[in-house]
Amino acid sequence: DTAVSQTPKYLVTQMGNDKSIKCEQNLGHDTMYWYKQDSKKFLKIMFSYNNKELIINETVPNRFSPKSPDKAHLNLHINSLELGDSAVYFCASSPRDRNTEAFFGQGTRLTVV
Amino acid sequence: QQQVKQSPQSLIVQKGGISIINCAYENTAFDYFPWYQQFPGKGPALLIAIRPDVSEKKEGRFTISFNKSAKQFSLHIMDSQPGDSATYFCAASKVRGYALNFGKGTSLLVTP
Numbered sequence: 001d002t003a004v005s006q007t008p009k010y011l012v013t014q015m016g017n018d019k020s021i022k023c024e025q026n027l028g029h030d031t032m033y034w035y036k037q038d039s040k041k042f043l044k045i046m047f048s049y050n051n052k053e054l055i056i057n058e059t060v061p062n063r064f065s066p067k068s069p070d071k072a073h074l075n076l077h078i079n080s081l082e083l084g085d086s087a088v089y090f091c092a093s094s095p096r097d098r099n100t101e102a103f104f105g106q107g108t109r110l111t112v113v
Numbered sequence: 114q115q116q117v118k119q120s121p122q123s124l125i126v127q128k129g130g131i132s133i134i135n136c137a138y139e140n141t142a143f144d145y146f147p148w149y150q151q152f153p154g155k156g157p158a159l160l161i162a163i164r165p166d167v168s169e170k171k172e173g174r175f176t177i178s179f180n181k182s183a184k185q186f187s188l189h190i191m192d193s194q195p196g197d198s199a200t201y202f203c204a205a206s207k208v209r210g211y212a213l214n215f216g217k218g219t220s221l222l223v224t225p
Contacts, residue, residue, distance in 0.1 A: 004156075031211060041200055041218045048211035049202065055211045090156050099145055099206045099213055104156035 003027050004105035006091050012111045013081055021076045021108045023091030029103075030096035031055075032074035034066060037088040037107070046089075049074050051098060081112045116140060117205045119216025126223050130141065131188040134219045136203035143205040146179065147213070148188050151200045160201070161188070164208070195221045 003081040004025045013019050016036060048056035052068040063079045074091060088109050094102040120136045126132045139144075147162035161185065163170045163177040170177045176189040190197055200220050204213040 033212065041151075041220075043202060043213075043215040043218075045212040045214075050211065058212075092156075097209050098208065100147075100162065100208055102147075102159070102213060104158065106154075106156050 002106075003045045004047070004093055005092055006061075006089075006105040006108050008108060009106060010109050010111075011068075012113065015081055015083060015112055017081050018077070019110070020085075021089055021091075021110070023074045023076070023105060025072055025093040025103070025105075026079050027093055027103060029093035029101075030071055031094045031098075032068065032071070033092040033094075034074065034076050035090040035092060037090060037105075039087070047074075049088060065079070080090070081110075083112050086110055086112045114216040115217075117203060117216040119203050119219060121219060122217070123220045125189055125223070126193045126221065128193065128195060128225055130193050130223075132193045132197070132212065132221055132223070133136075133187060133199055134165050134203070134221075135185065136185045136216050137183075137185045138205040138214075139158075140205070140214075141184070143207060145206050145208040145210075146177070146186050147159070148175075149202040149204065149215075151202065152184075152217075157202060193221075195223045195225055197221060198223050 012092045030093045031050045049068045088107045091105040148160045149157035150160045151157045162182040174191045179186045
């Protein structure tokens with residue numbers, strides 16, 4: 001069983017489109033995250049949600065909107081995609097406010113053309 | 114600003130050699146220092162982690178050395194194997210928190 005699963009694994013889309021990435025975890029964790037890994041492999045936190053409540057929003061453009069329908073799911077919707085949004089997006093989860101057990105998904109490679 | 118600085122950016126080691134990756138942090142409130150290993154096309158996976166109350170932690174061939182006064186920590190991979198070839202990320206954060214602060218990563222290649 002995959003602990004943190006993301007779909008799709010690859011996403012190629014044109015500039016200006018709107019797209020969503022889905023994430024589900026079956027670890028029973030309370031906290032979920034979105035991280036962005038750029039072309040130089042730098043990993044940076046975008047959002048943290050704890051039990052469906054937004055905890056961290058790290059100066060991410062408003063075009064990015066996370067949605068947490070329940071504590072096992074955290075989806076990422078991106079409006080008006082730009083070339084600079086091309087990156088690998090990782091979903092992760094951990095027990096409530098415990099960085100010590102953060103578990104990452106396989107990533108979604110987004111390419112904007 | 115970059116909260117965790119990692120070096121080197123890339124590293125080539127012969128099989129059986131020792132790989133050493135260094136990190137430095139600024140925020141003295143950080144009390145959790147993990148290392149993550151990432152293979153191409155995969156997500157980062159927790160490799161080993163240390164808390165500031167100890168100076169060294171060893172798990173198999175992987176050892177973290179921690180210097181609290183210098184605000185530095187390092188990963189040593191003993192008897193490096195080709196299967197260890199991956200990107201390694203250090204991170205620093207508070208145990209009780211909602212985000213990991215990552216270094217920029219080190220691409221390790223272990224040659225046969």
